Amino acid sequence: MIIGTVGARTVGGVNNMGRFARFSWQSMIASFRSCLNPDTYPLIWTQMNIIGVRSVPVVMITGAFVGMTLAVQAYDQLAGMGLEEHLGVLINISVVKELGPVLAAVMLAGRIGGALTAELGTMNVTEQIDAIRSMGTDPIRYLAAPRVLACLLLTPFLIIYADLMGIVGGYFVSVVQLDINSRAYWSFSASGVELWDVSIGVVKGLFFGVAIAVISCYKGFTCKEGAHGVGQACTEAFVASFISILALDFALAVIFKSIYNTFWPLKSLV
Amino acid sequence: MRHQNKTETNHGDGDGVITLKNVIKKFGSKVVLDNVSLTVEKGKTTVIIGPSGCGKTVLIKHLILLLRPTSGEVYFKGDRIDNLRERRLSEVRTLYGFLFQGGALFDSLSVFENIIFPLRQHHRINDWKQVEDLVKSKLAMVGLDGYQNYYPANLSGGQRKRVALARAIALNPEVILYDEPTTGLDPIRADIINELILKLQRELNVTSVVVTHDMTSAYKVADRIVMLHNGKIIADGDAEYIRNHPNPIVQHFIKGQVDDDDLAVLRMSGTISQAQFLPRDFEQ
Numbered sequence: 322m323i324i325g326t327v328g329a330r331t332v333g334g335v336n337n338m339g340r341f342a343r344f345s346w347q348s349m350i351a352s353f354r355s356c357l358n359p360d361t362y363p364l365i366w367t368q369m370n371i372i373g374v375r376s377v378p379v380v381m382i383t384g385a386f387v388g389m390t391l392a393v394q395a396y397d398q399l400a401g402m403g404l405e406e407h408l409g410v411l412i413n414i415s416v417v418k419e420l421g422p423v424l425a426a427v428m429l430a431g432r433i434g435g436a437l438t439a440e441l442g443t444m445n446v447t448e449q450i451d452a453i454r455s456m457g458t459d460p461i462r463y464l465a466a467p468r469v470l471a472c473l474l475l476t477p478f479l480i481i482y483a484d485l486m487g488i489v490g491g492y493f494v495s496v497v498q499l500d501i502n503s504r505a506y507w508s509f510s511a512s513g514v515e516l517w518d519v520s521i522g523v524v525k526g527l528f529f530g531v532a533i534a535v536i537s538c539y540k541g542f543t544c545k546e547g548a549h550g551v552g553q554a555c556t557e558a559f560v561a562s563f564i565s566i567l568a569l570d571f572a573l574a575v576i577f578k579s580i581y582n583t584f585w586p587l588k589s590l591v
Numbered sequence: 592m593r594h595q596n597k598t599e600t601n602h603g604d605g606d607g608v609i610t611l612k613n614v615i616k617k618f619g620s621k622v623v624l625d626n627v628s629l630t631v632e633k634g635k636t637t638v639i640i641g642p643s644g645c646g647k648t649v650l651i652k653h654l655i656l657l658l659r660p661t662s663g664e665v666y667f668k669g670d671r672i673d674n675l676r677e678r679r680l681s682e683v684r685t686l687y688g689f690l691f692q693g694g695a696l697f698d699s700l701s702v703f704e705n706i707i708f709p710l711r712q713h714h715r716i717n718d719w720k721q722v723e724d725l726v727k728s729k730l731a732m733v734g735l736d737g738y739q740n741y742y743p744a745n746l747s748g749g750q751r752k753r754v755a756l757a758r759a760i761a762l763n764p765e766v767i768l769y770d771e772p773t774t775g776l777d778p779i780r781a782d783i784i785n786e787l788i789l790k791l792q793r794e795l796n797v798t799s800v801v802v803t804h805d806m807t808s809a810y811k812v813a814d815r816i817v818m819l820h821n822g823k824i825i826a827d828g829d830a831e832y833i834r835n836h837p838n839p840i841v842q843h844f845i846k847g848q849v850d851d852d853d854l855a856v857l858r859m860s861g862t863i864s865q866a867q868f869l870p871r872d873f874e875q
Contacts, residue, residue: 360715411752444697446694448691448692448695449696449698451695452689452695454684454756455684455691456684456689456709457681457683457684458681458712459677459678459681463865
């Protein structure tokens, strides 16, 4: 009995993974084709407005509070060692490399992921996705591809907004409230934060954006019937997106560190 | 079972537009369609009847391959289509129109945009005046000209189904599939839909397949009635043949009578007063 249940769940899990992998692949192919087809640009543009433009305020607020909180928390530690002027390095490198991208992506997973899953899930249970297929249109091309492309293209920009606001927030608390010398703050920040660090955060955004969009669209497309089904799909989409963001963040951190260590010795030659 | 014998030897040639051959559909271990063979004849209206949950919707979705069979074959105009890739299948589907049970109109699009949706997907629109005239003519066919700028949320259930029907015929399909077209409508609205089904068949000479459990509708529109029970076809013939079918399951269904076994279960399960708990019982 127990072995049977475990076996059935394993088979179910593997099937689900296979379906997700297939959906992801089809979404990527459809997204690539959409890039080459100007007829689909209005759809992408609409999604960019919904997904990107309307997310700017929440992402900026998230970034600002990340920077401000880091300043408050780290000041006492550094001041104890007389290193409070180095606060800028700590805040800015944390914001641009890790906290800005990750927390902005988590915020997007909640805002966009939930909305995408609920919208597509409702379309699924009211047979609108079947209607699209019945009219000879690929719903992945029509529904998923514009959303994936919008997330792919705009998440890095949203992360830049979060980074900027994180830097401003950190500066505001450090210089205005904690009275750290402004010139020293920026000087140490400039020496500690490289273009490489900023680039890592932005490149992470590409992966986070695709993960959020593909997971949310998949959960919407496979949503079970009824209000409970849509609600459950939204919850699963957020949880899966959140875990994927953290897992991708770890994997990308390892990869970028290896790349950095490999090419760092060459920098002096360049 | 008159048509079934014919189906087994017909692979979509002759008068058959769509042919299902030994189709089995399982969801997990549950068998929903059990070795179903059926030929839909050209220019005729085939009505599939059966109790709720017997597999009617699953069957009609197999005709357009919105669901693929677990085993068995599906033919369209003699060509096997169940093994086609989705991309190739999309081309075949443009020859179908499908009226979904709830209409399945896109909430975010107006009536006009809903109707031009299939046109925009398959044709490059250069002459918008021509498109406007086309939408006007399609809406006029279903009696809703003038509703172009309405949104689905502003329409009644019957109007939504009529707009969905206008969208289904936008590409001038050869086959129209109707999934429970009269469900949820009052008798007058239901009869409007029946008249539209007849009108479309008469004016466009399309092949129609209607899934319903509304026998008034079935008798009115059907050239042929197929009854599905527990995933199997148990009766197949014209309205007169079905009316006089000897199978008691068919007779109970078409007369809307509960059978003796179900009645016995209901009588065994206690009286209403025994089972009734009113809110005041909890308040005390």
